Amino acid sequence: MKAVHFGAGNIGRGFVGLLLHEADYEVVYSDVNAELIAALDAADTFTVHEVGEGARDHEVSNFRAFDSTQKMKEIVAEIASAELVTTAVGPNILRFVAPAIADGLRARGDDAPPLAVMACENAINATDILRAEVEKLMTDAEGQAALNRAVFANTAVDRIVPAQAAGAGLDVTVETYYEWAIDRTPFGGTEPVIPGATFVDDLAPYIERKLFTVNTGHATIAYYGFSAGAHAISDALGRPEVELAVRAVLDETKQLLVDKHGLDAAAQQAYIEKILVRFANPHLPDTVDRVGRQPLRKLSRHERFIGPAAELAERGTTPVALIDAVVTALRFDVPDDEQSVELQQKLGALSADDFVREVCGLSPEHPLFAPLTAAIANTAG
Ligand SMILES: NC(=O)C1=CN([C@@H]2O[C@H](COP(=O)(O)OP(=O)(O)OC[C@H]3O[C@@H](n4cnc5c(N)ncnc54)[C@H](O)[C@@H]3O)[C@@H](O)[C@H]2O)C=CC1
Numbered sequence: 250m251k252a253v254h255f256g257a258g259n260i261g262r263g264f265v266g267l268l269l270h271e272a273d274y275e276v277v278y279s280d281v282n283a284e285l286i287a288a289l290d291a292a293d294t295f296t297v298h299e300v301g302e303g304a305r306d307h308e309v310s311n312f313r314a315f316d317s318t319q320k321m322k323e324i325v326a327e328i329a330s331a332e333l334v335t336t337a338v339g340p341n342i343l344r345f346v347a348p349a350i351a352d353g354l355r356a357r358g359d360d361a362p363p364l365a366v367m368a369c370e371n372a373i374n375a376t377d378i379l380r381a382e383v384e385k386l387m388t389d390a391e392g393q394a395a396l397n398r399a400v401f402a403n404t405a406v407d408r409i410v411p412a413q414a415a416g417a418g419l420d421v422t423v424e425t426y427y428e429w430a431i432d433r434t435p436f437g438g439t440e441p442v443i444p445g446a447t448f449v450d451d452l453a454p455y456i457e458r459k460l461f462t463v464n465t466g467h468a469t470i471a472y473y474g475f476s477a478g479a480h481a482i483s484d485a486l487g488r489p490e491v492e493l494a495v496r497a498v499l500d501e502t503k504q505l506l507v508d509k510h511g512l513d514a515a516a517q518q519a520y521i522e523k524i525l526v527r528f529a530n531p532h533l534p535d536t537v538d539r540v541g542r543q544p545l546r547k548l549s550r551h552e553r554f555i556g557p558a559a560e561l562a563e564r565g566t567t568p569v570a571l572i573d574a575v576v577t578a579l580r581f582d583v584p585d586d587e588q589s590v591e592l593q594q595k596l597g598a599l600s601a602d603d604f605v606r607e608v609c610g611l612s613p614e615h616p617l618f619a620p621l622t623a624a625i626a627n628t629a630g
């Protein structure tokens with residue numbers, strides 16, 4: 250069995266690639282990073298090192314790698330004969346991997362089994378985003394027929410994989426915890442066998458619980474931590490004011506998740522406590538810069554802050570802690586992070602109203618617009 254995986258980075262090697270390897274797939278990596286591809290090409294194995302309680306090492310083998318800037322024809326041929334395609338490239342990059350998937354589907358024989366396509370990104374229904382990009386390239390009759398050769402399934406992925414130390418080579422350090430939830434329904438009973446993944450009938454609560462708890466909480470710690478001058482995430486969370494802020498934010502998202510999905514409040518609180526322990530893992534060399542990366546994406550309409558805050562406002566509750574977290578995120582000023590630089594430029598150039606419209610995607614009619622704009626304007630003043 251073969252899986253083509255786009256994005257041989259931290260999640261690609263330390264999580265999705267590992268679970269596919271352990272499910273007996275040969276993993277064919279595709280990445281734009283020529284150095285990384287050359288290293289994978291030259292290696293027979295790499296090691297995923299877990300850190301924290303119960304940690305152990307996992308060896309990954311049986312992989313190949315292609316540079317997608319040079320070897321598109323080869324990647325298309327691999328997709329034509331694969332069982333699975335997965336991605337871990339970032340939600341904004343999905344449109345760049347769509348052409349290879351479209352061509353791979355076109356090159357696939359009619360009698361080949363359906364190709365399972367799963368985007369493993371931190372975004373609500375990332376596979377739908379990928380599917381829409383593939384569909385744009387399939388408007389002709391042949392393309393429509395080729396689309397039927399694929400099953401697109403949304404997923405939710407959770408494992409903290411920090412930036413790797415210089416000199417780590419291909420090896421990846423990860424936390425012990427992981428969860429890969431996959432929507433079972435598109436497969437109609439023929440889902441792939443991946444023992445490390447959990448196939449579920451209703452993915453929405455999983456994705457929102459994960460994004461609005463793990464990712465909202467983590468990013469809150471990053472922005473408050475950055476603001477307080479902390480470097481490591483575990484140090485940031487060790488500051489009482491940061492812990493208070495993240496607990497307040499997670500209380501608000503808990504309210505939404507419990508009301509919207511009928512989650513049990515005590516179970517959600519236990520999930521929060523478990524996640525705070527994961528964030529505090531002192532063996533995980535994770536930084537506020539990495540976790541806060543790409544702030545414009547994180548402050549966009551359906552992401553971890555504005556997404557839950559908007560829904561709370563629509564349900565009649567004006568969030569306080571989430572708005573404070575957004576205001577704190579605006580201080581994220583990291584010269585190496587393109588979106589952080591752009592964020593600072595926008596703050597200098599736009600009024601609070603225009604910022605909320607443009608960056609957060611809210612119109613003045615939305616119930617979150619006025620309180621959020623006021624909070625941002627107060628900070629600027
Ligand atoms: N690192 C983490 O703890 C987690 C990350 N995620 C999500 O996983 C995704 C990947 O994140 P990371 O692995 O941390 O990032 P990363 O930066 O380590 O890896 C991304 C890889 O994608 C490659 N890439 C970029 N453009 C490409 C293209 N057009 N074709 C093929 N490859 C391309 C990059 O060269 C890089 O190797 C993101 O959506 C992130 O939100 C989800 C859960 C946890």
Ligand SMILES: O=P(O)(O)OC[C@H]1O[C@](O)(CO)[C@@H](O)[C@@H]1O
Pocket residue numbers: 371406407408409410463464467468539540541542
């Ligand atoms: O910043 P991004 O790209 O959304 O993804 C990284 C996030 O995903 C996580 O791994 C959680 O699954 C956190 O480490 C981090 O907050």
